[in-house]
Amino acid sequence: MNAEGRGRLDQTPEWHALAKHRDELGEVHLRELFASDPGRAEKFSLSVGDLHLDYSKHLVTDETLRLLRELAASAGVAQLRDAMFRGERINTTEDRAVLHTALRAPESADVEVDGENVVPAVHAVLRKMQVFSDRVRSGDWKGHTGKPIKNVVNIGIGGSDLGPAMAYEALRAYTARDLTFRFVSNVDGADLHEALHDLDAEETLFIVASKTFTTIETITNATSARNWLLTELRAGEEAVAKHFVALSTNEEKVAAFGIDTANMFEFWDWVGGRYSFDSAIGLSLMIAIGPDRFREMLAGFHLVDEHFRTAPPEENAPLLLGLLGIWYGNFHDAQSHAVLPYSHYLSKFAAYLQQLDMESNGKSVDREGRPVSWQTGPVVWGTPGTNGQHAYYQLIHQGTKLIPADLLGFAKPVDDLQPGLVAQHDLLMANLFAQGQALAFGKTPEEVAAEGVPAELVPHKTFRGNHPTTTILASELSPSVLGQLIALYEHKVFVQGAVWNIDSFDQWGVELGKVLAKRVEPALTEGAEVPGLDASTAALVSRYRELRGR
Ligand code: F6P
Numbered sequence: 001m002n003a004e005g006r007g008r009l010d011q012t013p014e015w016h017a018l019a020k021h022r023d024e025l026g027e028v029h030l031r032e033l034f035a036s037d038p039g040r041a042e043k044f045s046l047s048v049g050d051l052h053l054d055y056s057k058h059l060v061t062d063e064t065l066r067l068l069r070e071l072a073a074s075a076g077v078a079q080l081r082d083a084m085f086r087g088e089r090i091n092t093t094e095d096r097a098v099l100h101t102a103l104r105a106p107e108s109a110d111v112e113v114d115g116e117n118v119v120p121a122v123h124a125v126l127r128k129m130q131v132f133s134d135r136v137r138s139g140d141w142k143g144h145t146g147k148p149i150k151n152v153v154n155i156g157i158g159g160s161d162l163g164p165a166m167a168y169e170a171l172r173a174y175t176a177r178d179l180t181f182r183f184v185s186n187v188d189g190a191d192l193h194e195a196l197h198d199l200d201a202e203e204t205l206f207i208v209a210s211k212t213f214t215t216i217e218t219i220t221n222a223t224s225a226r227n228w229l230l231t232e233l234r235a236g237e238e239a240v241a242k243h244f245v246a247l248s249t250n251e252e253k254v255a256a257f258g259i260d261t262a263n264m265f266e267f268w269d270w271v272g273g274r275y276s277f278d279s280a281i282g283l284s285l286m287i288a289i290g291p292d293r294f295r296e297m298l299a300g301f302h303l304v305d306e307h308f309r310t311a312p313p314e315e316n317a318p319l320l321l322g323l324l325g326i327w328y329g330n331f332h333d334a335q336s337h338a339v340l341p342y343s344h345y346l347s348k349f350a351a352y353l354q355q356l357d358m359e360s361n362g363k364s365v366d367r368e369g370r371p372v373s374w375q376t377g378p379v380v381w382g383t384p385g386t387n388g389q390h391a392y393y394q395l396i397h398q399g400t401k402l403i404p405a406d407l408l409g410f411a412k413p414v415d416d417l418q419p420g421l422v423a424q425h426d427l428l429m430a431n432l433f434a435q436g437q438a439l440a441f442g443k444t445p446e447e448v449a450a451e452g453v454p455a456e457l458v459p460h461k462t463f464r465g466n467h468p469t470t471t472i473l474a475s476e477l478s479p480s481v482l483g484q485l486i487a488l489y490e491h492k493v494f495v496q497g498a499v500w501n502i503d504s505f506d507q508w509g510v511e512l513g514k515v516l517a518k519r520v521e522p523a524l525t526e527g528a529e530v531p532g533l534d535a536s537t538a539a540l541v542s543r544y545r546e547l548r549g550r
Contacts, residue, residue: 030465223257337378
């Protein structure tokens with residue numbers, strides 16, 4: 001663990017050694033690194049479960065990786081990891097254990113929080129989810145008027161939305177196509193309106209997903225959904241039980257909302273919101289893909305958990321990815337990290353990772369509360385690769401910023417694609433491989449000139465290259481592979497937080513905006529005086545009221 005007393009991160013010998021090494025490497029080019037080592041691609045690749053990672057297109061040598069591993073060792077990454085897996089309260093500012101890994105542990109495992117094995121409770125909830133999912137999928141669960149459920153609407157935000165929404169898209173090919181799934185998160189009434197406008201209330205099930213069951217967006221949307229249901233059904237409160245279930249840690253608030261706690265699927269305070277989608281928060285996904293596929297996904301998560309826990313540093317994929325991010329963020333001044341999946345099904349993957357990474361590592365004080373003097377979490381962004389190629393790749397290729405990127409791809413298209421569309425898959429993947437190549441090796445002025453390009457255009461058509469990428473390749477985007485991928489990123493984020501000596505498991509930075517929104521709202525609706533409102537916000541509020549005719 002990051003021991004008090006060891007020097008601050010950027011004062012350690014390991015940090016200084018990396019800074020010196022960075023100076024020595026200078027602007028070494030990937031072209032040179034590949035030319036000087038014919039075995040580089042093989043040497044800088046590794047496999048974890050079904051994932052193949054090629055990290056040879058990074059601006060690193062054996063020495064860089066050795067120094068980065070020394071930094072991790074001196075920062076106590078392995079000790080903090082072991083403390084996490086043991087159920088210690090490593091989320092110190094909230095005094096909580098961090099045990100999303102227990103959500104996918106096999107039933108035989110023993111993971112203790114305060115002396116109690118939590119695994120039996122995890123599996124009891126999974127079984128309850130399974131029974132419920134099977135009933136909905138088979139049509140056995142009936143709405144208030146006796147009709148089977150055809151539509152499932154998940155209402156949640158942040159970790160109670162992004163995980164299931166992303167995974168539903170990712171595993172669309174495995175979903176029950178006769179059911180409709182919608183994910184509502186935004187307090188903008190348009191979100192719920194668009195989700196419900198073509199649904200039949202008699203056949204609609206609402207899943208209210210909220211760890212705390214106090215999140216204003218979710219409770220507001222859930223209340224509106226209940227009103228919609230009762231109006232559409234011309235029914236009283238008794239209809240709620242057949243159309244509303246809750247996913248939460250807060251039984252009291254669920255009951256107060258009017259949802260029968262028999263229809264509540266529980267999880268625990270040691271599951272962080274952004275790490276929660278393989279808990280009860282995944283109920284909508286389980287209904288969509290079925291309990292067996294959901295368990296395959298959990299097994300995929302567990303496989304990477306075990307890899308992270310036991311693999312030696314030289315072969316530890318999350319450790320490696322975390323350290324590569326530190327190399328660019330702390331020693332190359334990279335500000336952002338792009339995630340570029342060559343899979344339409346991963347269209348929400350970067351949005352999911354934004355919360356995972358940026359809510360975890362967007363911190364500027366260390367575990368002891370002292371301001372950090374080193375960069376922490378990057379801006380994470382991205383969209384499916386081919387679309388990005390025709391939008392922002394220009395900046396990655398020829399702009400002035402260093403943007404390390406992950407390129408993700410799958411060898412096989414999904415099973416139920418029409419044969420004509422299957423043929424497009426090679427073109428998709430050719431783009432992935434071509435981009436990795438172009439980003440790394442670019443095109444020299446000599447190569448451009450040799451094509452007969454007029455001299456004045458040569459600088460414009462030159463590609464400097466040297467843009468680092470990790471390529472992650474798997475056979476197919478199955479539930480297990482999705483679980484493996486997410487666990488890989490979860491642990492990468494963990495590694496970085498451990499090195500930076502920050503608490504990756506709290507999120508105090510989201511609080512201020514929530515408090516101020518509550519304070520400002522009466523000014524919008526009733527024109528109430530808000531004490532201490534700054535001049536800019538006061539003027540905006542008054543312009544807003546004018547525009548609303550108030
Ligand atoms: O944005 C803050 C946050 O607390 C996230 O960490 C969390 O995932 C989200 O709000 C939703 O919280 P809840 O599940 O309690 O509604």
